[in-house]
Amino acid sequence: MKIKTVTPFAVRYPEPNDNDNIRYLTFCKIETEDGTIGWGEAISQFAESTKATAALIDGMGRQVVGRNALENVAIWRAIKGASWWYGWHGGVASLALSAIDIALWDLKGKLLGIPLIELLGGAYNRRLAVIASTHVWRSSLEEEAERHGRYVRDEGYLGVKIGMGKSGGTRIGYEFDRDVQFVRLVRDAIGPNAMLMMDRGQSLRWTVSDAIRRTNAFEECGLTWMEEPLEPNETEAFKRLRQHAKCLIATGEREWDARGYREFIDSGVADVIGCDVGRAEGITGALKVIELVEDRNLWFNSHAWSSAVNTAASIALSGFTSRCLVQELKPDRNPMQHDLIDEPFKQVGGYIEMPTRPGLGVEVREPVLREYAF
Numbered sequence: 001m002k003i004k005t006v007t008p009f010a011v012r013y014p015e016p017n018d019n020d021n022i023r024y025l026t027f028c029k030i031e032t033e034d035g036t037i038g039w040g041e042a043i044s045q046f047a048e049s050t051k052a053t054a055a056l057i058d059g060m061g062r063q064v065v066g067r068n069a070l071e072n073v074a075i076w077r078a079i080k081g082a083s084w085w086y087g088w089h090g091g092v093a094s095l096a097l098s099a100i101d102i103a104l105w106d107l108k109g110k111l112l113g114i115p116l117i118e119l120l121g122g123a124y125n126r127r128l129a130v131i132a133s134t135h136v137w138r139s140s141l142e143e144e145a146e147r148h149g150r151y152v153r154d155e156g157y158l159g160v161k162i163g164m165g166k167s168g169g170t171r172i173g174y175e176f177d178r179d180v181q182f183v184r185l186v187r188d189a190i191g192p193n194a195m196l197m198m199d200r201g202q203s204l205r206w207t208v209s210d211a212i213r214r215t216n217a218f219e220e221c222g223l224t225w226m227e228e229p230l231e232p233n234e235t236e237a238f239k240r241l242r243q244h245a246k247c248l249i250a251t252g253e254r255e256w257d258a259r260g261y262r263e264f265i266d267s268g269v270a271d272v273i274g275c276d277v278g279r280a281e282g283i284t285g286a287l288k289v290i291e292l293v294e295d296r297n298l299w300f301n302s303h304a305w306s307s308a309v310n311t312a313a314s315i316a317l318s319g320f321t322s323r324c325l326v327q328e329l330k331p332d333r334n335p336m337q338h339d340l341i342d343e344p345f346k347q348v349g350g351y352i353e354m355p356t357r358p359g360l361g362v363e364v365r366e367p368v369l370r371e372y373a374f
């Protein structure tokens, strides 16, 4: 079945799980001559990178139109090969390739009438443990701890992951005593058995001493993992931290491709390898990362913090690999998850099942993309 059109959609939307801050995504719609449609997404994040990603999808699309839609990996190789001039070792070209690749896998599943998890070769886990993944922004530590308590206690999530250093008045990650006080409050609120992940994020910087001190203090509150405590290139600092840490250390979501992942995995800096399918060259790229992770008995963690298209692909990848601990979902209602598709993803009793409909298993509502068009 021949591909007829490749169309980018750039969107700008407020994210309630991040203090309503504006975020940007670039979607890709690929349609075959018989009218079958596949959807992909790139987590392009900023206005300028979103414009660039949309332009690249448009340009790369010229290599895709007219090709057989079932030859998705061959198309991935052709685009990657041709974009070396502006995409060597990652960057915006990888974002555009990600959106096209996810759309091609979705399209293939729809043309063949089978869900993505079966296209990949079958589920290792048909059911994934789910944690609520948000940022904190309110000034009251008690209120923020209680919000996270509700996710576990009232909504059934099996744990929480909290982004530090974000906008608003919480300002976690800056003052040691306050940080420890907050993590204690969160542990009290979520109870003794829930998983607890803390994510330094990218808005603040820690020295290796800051990272060790906080990791050890948070461990006293039952920390499951510490995420991105240091910058990705601080290999020696990561090694020092790991000598002092009892919890898992997570990082990786800023890598672009298998080459980058291989390099940093080989440096032995982390136990949990973050990977965004909307950034790391799509499903085809993420499968290469999974091979590296499985080879070394590490853990794969899909960074699924954008749209339901990304979440659908991420859930399938998490279920496919034998090395996934949890799936993250944004707990508060948000337009790119709950309005965008016909049946939004939700956990039941702390777990989520593999989608069973063909392709990604979601029906994208194009009017929602037009409503948030950028």
Ligand SMILES: [Mg+2]
Pocket: 199, 201, 227, 228, 253
């Ligand atoms: Mg993170």
